Amino acid sequence: MDSVSLIEQAQAAYERGLNTAQEWLISPAAWSQFALLICAYLLARLVNRIMAPRLTKLLTPAEGSNSVFAQARRFILIFLPLLLPLLAYGFTAIGEAVTRSLFGSGAVIAFGKRIFLFLAARALANDILRDPFLRTLARYILVPAAALYAVGFLDAVVAALDGAVVNLGNISFSALAIVRGIVAGSLLFWLGQWSNSQSSAYIEQQPMRPAIRQLATRASEVAIFGIAFLILMNVMGISLSSLAIIGGAVGVGLGFGLQKIASNFISGVILMVEGQATVGDYVELDGGEAGTIIKMLARATILETYDGRWIVVPNEDFITTRVVNYSDSGSANRLEVPFSVSYDTDINRVPDIIEAAVAKHPGVLQEPEGPDCELRGFGDSGIDFGVEFWVNGIDDGPNKYASDVLFLIWNALKENDIEIPYPHRVIEVKGPVQL
Incomplete structure (x- = not known):
């Protein structure tokens, strides 16, 4: 699409918007819808002024309370700034239904309803989200999408992106799928990181052996990100069967080029299950490496020596060589x-x-x-x-x-007057001694 056609489309959209605005200014139905919009907004402000303090008092937990319900109440309390725009959106939707039943038209009030939704998205991005990643995503994805929806251009933009198809071998996907993948992938990655940290914190509190605890942490991490990957493929519209050829090639590469990594990974799982060496144990290997285990990763185990140095030992060495465990969990x-x-x-x-x-x-x-x-x-x-x-x-x-x-x-x-000896030597001198 060249620049001339883009300019022509923009000019045509401007003319349509100008004509719509002129029609709204001289239409009695439009003025009634404007009045309903104002009434809906004023009613929303009134209800918000009554409900907000009460909800704040109801949802604020006792000071120092860290129970699950207290954390849930604090989380809900964060979204209280959305109350006003959402109330306005709801009252406007009721006004739209009334207008359409009386006049058969509700374009003005529908536009106002979309504006209130845009204001809700803007409040979410500016006043509610504190995480830097989520705030950036909301400001540059959610708010522009809400703005396009408010002015009625969202469907046209979605259709244009859906029409741009990219072919990669036997896999084809549209530009819309790429955008959805970026947004969904970012959200899923963030949600996976958050879920992984929460599950790890929960597992750390459970009464189990450190090795089993680490294995459970790794298993939950793999499960969380595996589910996130499947959801992402579904969102992008990519069939998993189309990835079979690529997966086969990757599998061959793993089989020939990554044998050591696979061996170390399996050895790490065996170590965690058997618990022969775990975090905090002091171990010595046949190769001379000795130190306290401070981390057990998927590929290697990290030992810390007395002088503070870290030694990265492949997990396979703990399975195939002799290991002396001086600690054995405090024995x-x-x-x-x-x-x-x-x-x-x-x-x-x-x-x-x-x-x-x-x-x-x-x-x-x-x-x-x-x-x-x-x-x-x-x-x-x-x-x-x-x-x-x-x-x-x-x-x-x-x-x-x-x-x-x-x-x-x-x-x-x-x-006790017991003498600690020192070396004694007897010197025999042969021949005359000259002084």
Whole structure:
């Protein structure tokens, strides 16, 4: 369509609008409809002035209340600015029915009714919506569409967009379908994000294992966006059967090029179901990677080391290699601290002294057994002992079990006058010594 034809259509629309306005100015029926419009608006303002305060008082929940009903009442209260334009729209619709029954015509009052609907859309975009994405969508899609509907051009624009067909292989769709897809896709994506956050928050509150909780979160996310995709295809008018060829090609590509990603995804599901390693566990892999699990994603698991570094480990490594789990959701672990005493010590006293000292540590457990001091051997400089004890957790940055126990051993030996040996060396000098 060239620019000349567009100008001609615009000029013709202008002339039709001018003629319609002139007819309305000299028509008694039009003036009566104008009067009904004014009456409908004034009545809407009166009803709104009476109902708005009462609805506000009725819907405002008690301060500090966060129940489901309180949140629902707050949500409904947000839409209170729509009351006036919607009341005007409803009263105008009644006036239109009366006018058409009396005069057989209601073009003026129908135009006014569409104007009130436009004002409702404008109030929704400017005064109600707070989310930046929804506000942008309302301002640039909803309000222009309501304006076109108010002036009577919406059907013509829709027909023009529906007539522009785009062919892509065996799939054909119109420009209207593209517009619908953009709008519906944006809304569905936003709604999917919101639904996913709500479902994740609900799942996090449920009493279940962390691995099962994460699996449920991922499953709900896949289900939400899968349903959103099916709805979007239906809105755009695209048959799912027409996507079979493309889906087959993508499937072949996935089979050959994305084997590792698929393997890691399935391994992640197995990890979450079995719960052998979950968020918060300290693990060590055969490859030397060690750290606390802070995230379990669809493709990989993220470990955090003592020095704050993140290690991204493919989920497949947790299935195909040996993994040592030091935490296992908070199970007890046995640690050992070695020490030595002098050969001049009465070693029969050492176990009781050390076991009593180590038992004073608040992190040392008495179950499955208390501290156990054992003789390990006779070294070059002293007699070697080792004390074993059980703790919840591991000896890491926050938990300095080995350091604390060594302090307790040092103090206990000093209090009992037991010497901690230092290396002794015997030097043999052959031949005369010259001073």
